[in-house]
Amino acid sequence: MATNALARLPDRPAPIPLWKRIARHGWGYIFVSPWVLLYLVFGIYPLVLSFFLTFFNYSFVTPDERTFVGIGNWIRGLEDPLYWKAIYNIAINQSVFIILKNGLGLLIAALLFRIKYGGRIFRTIYFLPVITSTVVLMTIGDNLASPGGPIQKVLIDAHLLDGPLFWKADQTLPMIIIALINTWKWFGISMIILLAGMYSIDKRLYEVAAVDGANEWQMFWKITLPLLRPQLFFLLVVDIINGLQMFGEVFTIGFSVYGGVNNQALTPVLYLYAQAFDRSNVGYASTLGLMLAFLIAALTVFQFKFFPAEDE
Amino acid sequence: MKYLRSNWLFMIVAYTILIIGAFAVIYPFFFMVNNSLKTGREIMHSPTALPTEVSFKGYTGVFDELNVLLLLKNSMILAVSITLLNTVLSALAAYAFAKIPFPGRNQIFGFMLMTMMIPGVLFLIPTYVLIYRIGWVGHYQALIIPSAISVFNIFLIRQFMVGIPDELVEAARIDGAGEITIFLRIILPLARPALATVAILTFMGSWNDFFGPLLYLNRPDKWTLQLGLLQFRGTVPGENSEQIWALTTLITVPIVLIYFFIQEQFVKAFANVSLSK
Incomplete structure (x- = not known):
């Protein structure tokens, strides 16, 4: 009998009608409404507009003379050598940046994790560039790396460099040097995130490994690194999404909106900016933005599929 | 041994x-x-x-050549109002998403999360077209209002508020407290770490931003410190280069001071961002 009664217990309560639930939780709508309204205007509308604009030639100068061009902007984008040059540049830049930034962040985090004293001071120092503005850091970086600047002077004195190097005019160096400056700015983020990950690892794993005679090196490769996979995955996803949109650094280190005379420092977003605000090709610029967004989405999906945060 | x-x-x-x-x-x-x-x-x-x-x-030169106090005031106006508006709106929405089971909540929240993955570059041109059309170019609201809608901030605060026990909210409701009282007296004080995270990241982002001001604030009397530095750098003759270094130092000092005072929160803010994923 008792079991019967228990079995009947979780009877579903009668469903509350929708209007009643809406009335009861009306405050919910009031709390979200300011945000939702702004979001519709400044979030959803621009998104729709960006798709709309890709089918038109549109200029800020003559906004009323909008002409329909169909997929013309898309074909133009796919055939535009400058856009592909920009994609090539950003690919080089981000490969260097992502590897160095996360590699350095991982190294520093691993060391900070193992030391007993001074961890906080080091962490504070390493994080300083993260909170400093791009304009300031690029002003400093530009002067440090310039021909006649201190870094080149040290390299020339050490005979690693034959003479002053005018790297801004070079074909590949600007992207690499900007990646180095950005590594200096951003490795602190990787350090903090990976360090937080390391502290969340069960200490007993290390104790057991130590008893079994494992050394520091083995512990790092066999325990720490595999267990940091979620953090590394997160960093990589965010780095690719943000990194492919990099352009402010190029601009603030003193290149033109076309990335220099030979477009040696042109990046996709910089090119989009030039098309929109220098040439007033708004429809075309919008298309370039969409093309980049699709590329980013494809890379992100690829990452989720082939390098997931957790093993299946 | x-x-x-x-x-x-x-x-x-x-x-x-x-x-x-x-x-x-x-x-x-x-x-x-x-x-x-x-x-x-x-x-x-x-x-x-x-x-x-x-x-x-360098320092005296900067004050003569460039109205640094005006730039500082402009930067402050922007950073403070963006931070306030953003944090308040995000906290309100986050509370509803975390604790009020209104019909449609999950649909709106799910849609929000989807749009969070959209790269910012997509919004650049159409937002400018929109701001241009409504005549906000050259005014602060061009920067303040659109930046008030960070999906990420709502997400961050909501994740934190979900952790606040429902019993606290329910008990207050039974005691007859209204939703506004619950929000102000119970939720906000408990959600302070998340609010601090959002406020710090937003303030820093706005203070360091040069691109928004470059796009929208075309009149020198509206320039911010970052934009002032960017424009100033090109015009300073070599023998006055000390002014550039004085200005970069002046720009960096406030944010570094804030950082030294509340560095634990700063560091946690960035760590929180990754842990909430």
């Missing part, structure tokens, strides 16, 4: 790397402050040397 010895060696190597790294990170800042205290000619001839005689010509 053997274990201990290898550990000693490891510690020496570790501290050596960490100290070299710390110097490499600090040096550029030292370079900046050091040069701000020299004359332009000295910077040109010996950029790395200490000043032979400390000069404040």
